[in-house]
Amino acid sequence: MxxxxxxxxxxxxxxxxxxxxxxxxxxxxxxxxxxxxxxxxxxxxxxxxxxxxxxxxxxxxxxxxxxxxxxxxxxxxxxxxxxxxxxxxxxxxxxxxxxxxxxxxxxxxxxxxxxxxxxxxxxxxxxxxxxxxxxxxxxxxxxxxxxxxxxxxxxxxxxxxxxxxxxxxxxxxxxxxxxxxxxxxxxxxxxxxxxxxxxxxxxxxxxxxxxxxxxxxxxxxxxxxxxGGSDPFVVLADADIDRAAAMAVTARFTNAGQSCVNAKRFIVEAAVADQFVEAFAAKTSALVLGDPTADGTTLGPLARANLRAAIADQVERSVAAGARAVIGGAAGEGPGYFYRPTILDRVIPGMAAFDEETFGPAAAIVRARDSEEAVALANRTAFGLGASIWTRDTQRGLDLARRIDAGAVFVNAMVASDPRVPFGGIxxxxxxxxxxxxxxxxxxxxxxxxxxx
Structure with missing residues (x-):
């Protein structure tokens, strides 16, 4: 049945x-x-x-x-x-x-x-x-x-x-x-x-x-x-932080984060990490969690109860391992399978939010010393579906894109499928x-x- x-x-x-x-x-x-x-x-x-x-x-x-x-x-x-x-x-x-x-x-x-x-x-x-x-x-x-x-x-x-x-x-x-x-x-x-x-x-x-x-x-x-995917969203120190943060909200929370190609790990150079986290959290807080049939709703429920339980478990295990919940970290109120939009800061390899595919409305902020470590962290995953790089230096972004293990890498744009271009992973x-x-x-x-x- x-x-x-x-x-x-x-x-x-x-x-x-x-x-x-x-x-x-x-x-x-x-x-x-x-x-x-x-x-x-x-x-x-x-x-x-x-x-x-x-x-x-x-x-x-x-x-x-x-x-x-x-x-x-x-x-x-x-x-x-x-x-x-x-x-x-x-x-x-x-x-x-x-x-x-x-x-x-x-x-x-x-x-x-x-x-x-x-x-x-x-x-x-x-x-x-x-x-x-x-x-x-x-x-x-x-x-x-x-x-x-x-x-x-x-x-x-x-x-x-x-x-x-x-x-x-x-x-x-x-x-x-x-x-x-x-x-x-x-x-x-x-x-x-x-x-x-x-x-x-x-x-x-x-x-x-x-x-x-x-x-x-x-x-x-x-x-x-x-x-599956654990797509990196790499923010370099010279990026337009406000634009990157605005796109990060869409890249992570579209479809309540339930997409293989949603951005999941936000790898940010340390020099701008605090600024990015503040902007990302402010824009994420503007999401409207509620009735998905209402035109004003921007974040609906997860599709099943077990999916909400899974993302809650990943968030809890990550926080227990030392990550900091900037916003969210709890189920929504009332009936249905709602979970509040969540941002975890200071996520590192070994934590659930870094190592596992997070299929729900939780974003992991990973701080990198520089662009070299950012690329290394981006590749430190079993997955290889999509990735994005944010920088004002487009040629630098294109050069770094060649070093990231993924089926698609977008520079200054969120990953999305397009009928005109091939889509898939490694x-x-x-x-x-x-x-x-x-x-x-x-x-x-x-x-x-x-x-x-």
Whole structure:
């Protein structure tokens, strides 16, 4: 059973039955049949579907946003922006995919070229924190490349999954090309092993990524894994401190801090650390914690009770080890899974807030002697998803960006996914890429074709 529990109240709203084995097999058969035809469609036909999807997401923006807020607690303004981004992603691939997938001549090899051909049905195991965007982030390029898709969404966002399925159907996608299945983890393992599934994409925790990678590896299937993160937000002594502090609030507390790519460790040169902490705390204190359906709310609840317990435990262990709570450090009042925005100062390696992924509204301030130590601290993590560097010397920032171990480093901007550029991580943050041209080609066969005459 999949249940919708409103995280702002803790109340169960609805429950949905799981799909049984017969329903799963029928969905797989339909997907295979649909994709066998879809793979031969012209780019113009694929483009038209993606444009209709973009229109559908824009038309249904408020309905989808309300579901996101109800099921996982995202403030309604952020939820609307999430849906709008989905439409932009569909538009991007509608316009760009044909060029990205064009046959590519091989320099110096007469008669040789690379053709990018679809793999088949991609199994997508998606998380709850961006329940519309995470799905569309993979789905638009999958359709553009000629693939089909089976979605196994997070158990706590079933209504979002069903809404996406409805919009895809209403956009005129071939029947069965996309299906959402509500299944247990044991069935996921069976899906990964099933020969009708060609590849797997997962966004989730590092621990789940290891399990899925092992299962897909045993079946010799391509995987893209976007996993956890402990992104450093490096503030150098010459940075615009007020601007960096303002962006730090957004980078850390968007979606109540529940994102792999949220900034988590704020590594600040000692010369400006006090100034940054004061500005960051003042701006964080202006966040409005409350009802996520209200337009004025800027910080909603965490999605589940266990997530609030986990961030509270990390904060408590860090303070016990010597960190100082500048603001916050406690649950919010009333029902629901609220936690007050928290800033911990003087965090060092060995503390929970430094070593672990903090998936909630708590920021860790780490003081560095200089830029050299800042880079060393940034790299002192098992993760490698994103990072940002703040400095008035842009060239210096770009030079330091090359020394940070991450899938993406932004200079004087917060880390964010963008349909135009590849997104993904290294180390315990996973492998493979989504978005951009690399993301489009991940689930294609780069076939070499060569003619001798």
């Amino acid at each position: 999949n249940a919708t529990i409103n995280p702002a109240t803790g109340a169960t709203i609805a429950e949905f039955e799981l799909h049984d084995d017969n329903a799963v097999d029928a969905a797989l058969d339909r997907a295979v049949a649909a994709q066998r035809a879809w793979r031969w469609t012209a780019h113009d036909e694929r483009r038209a579907l993606l444009k209709r999807l973009a229109e559908g997401f824009r038309r249904e923006r408020d309905t989808l946003a309300a579901l996101v807020t109800e099921e996982m607690g995202k403030p309604i303004g952020e939820a609307r922006a999430e849906v709008e981004k989905c439409a932009l992603n569909c538009d991007f691939y509608a316009d760009a995919a044909a060029g990205m997938l064009a046959d590519a001549p091989v320099a110096g090899a007469p008669g040789a070229f690379v053709a990018y051909e679809p793999l088949g049905i991609v199994l997508a195991i998606m998380p709850w924190n961006y329940p519309i965007w995470q799905v569309v982030r993979f789905l638009a390029p999958a359709f553009a490349a000629g693939n089909g898709a089976i979605l196994k969404h997070a158990a706590n966002v079933p209504q979002c999954a069903m809404a996406i399925e409805r919009i895809v159907k209403e956009a005129g996608a071939p029947a069965g090309l996309f299906a959402s299945l509500r299944v247990e983890p044991t069935t996921v393992a069976r899906l990964i092993a099933d020969p009708r599934i060609a590849a797997v994409t997962l966004t989730g925790s590092t621990q789940v990524g290891m399990i899925v990678a092992g299962q897909a590896g045993n079946a010799l299937k391509k995987q893209v894994l976007e996993l 180390k315990a943050s996973g492998y493979g890429r989504e978005l951009g041209d690399l993301g489009l080609r991940e689930f294609t066969n780069a076939k070499t074709i060569r003619s001798a005459a």
